[in-house]
Amino acid sequence: MYLASDLRKGLKFEIDGDPYVIVGFEFKKPGKGQSLYKCKLKNMITGVLFERTYRSGEKFKRADLEEQEMEYLYSDKDNCYFMNTSNYEQHPLTKDQLGDAIDLLKDNTICIVLLHNGLPIGITLPNFVNLEVVQSEPWAKGDTATGSTKPAVLETGLEIQVPPFIDQGQMVKIDTRTREYVERVNE
Structure with a gap:
């Protein structure tokens, strides 16, 4: 069991049989009375968000x-x-x-x-995945502006920005947290 004092962002607990995660948290200590814990909760099954305020001393069941x-x-x-x-x-x-x-x-x-x-x-997901570029515009020789990118479609259908030297058929490493190009993968 968790106590209200254990509440913090990222904590997972159960309400009425469903798992919830705290995605926003605010602690308030009024001059008189009990401490208040204002939580923004997300249902981990349905994705529904709502806010609820708890008082110190309340108990919560640990999510299975x-x-x-x-x-x-x-x-x-x-x-x-x-x-x-x-x-x-x-x-x-x-x-x-x-x-x-x-x-x-x-x-x-x-x-x-x-x-x-x-x-x-x-x-x-793992932090990085290697995916093949299935569609990309050809590189125009001499187009070497620093930081220039072009759109590319990956084998999963995801469209990202890649450097101009990446061609169709090449493998690229993608950061799954940011969904951005990391580097070319040589096989």
Whole structure:
């Protein structure tokens, strides 16, 4: 169990059987009375945001969350399928649960899947992924302005900005946290 004094940004706890994460936090100590903890909460299953204020002394149930290393296998119309690398069980996640992460997923990518009561609710991508450029304008020789970039479409459909020397068919390293080009990958 957590106490109100344990509340802070990033803490995960359970309300009415659903896991929530604190995405915003403010502590207030009025001149008289109990301390107040104003929290902006996000439902980890539905993504709904709301604010709630708690008083010191309140208790919260720890969320039953578990992280498992899983491999991305494939997707169909509605779901993406991940395989637990230790017991080979497959778990589907909806494309809504994945959100923007779907633009960086390629077959056989190892991810961390967050489970609540044994059911998958979200993923954490590796910090970097290597993806192939499938569409890019050719480089105009002599176009060497510092910091110049051009659009490129990756094998997952994501469009990013890359340096002008990156051509179609090359592999590039992408930072999954910023969704930006890091470097060219030589295979």
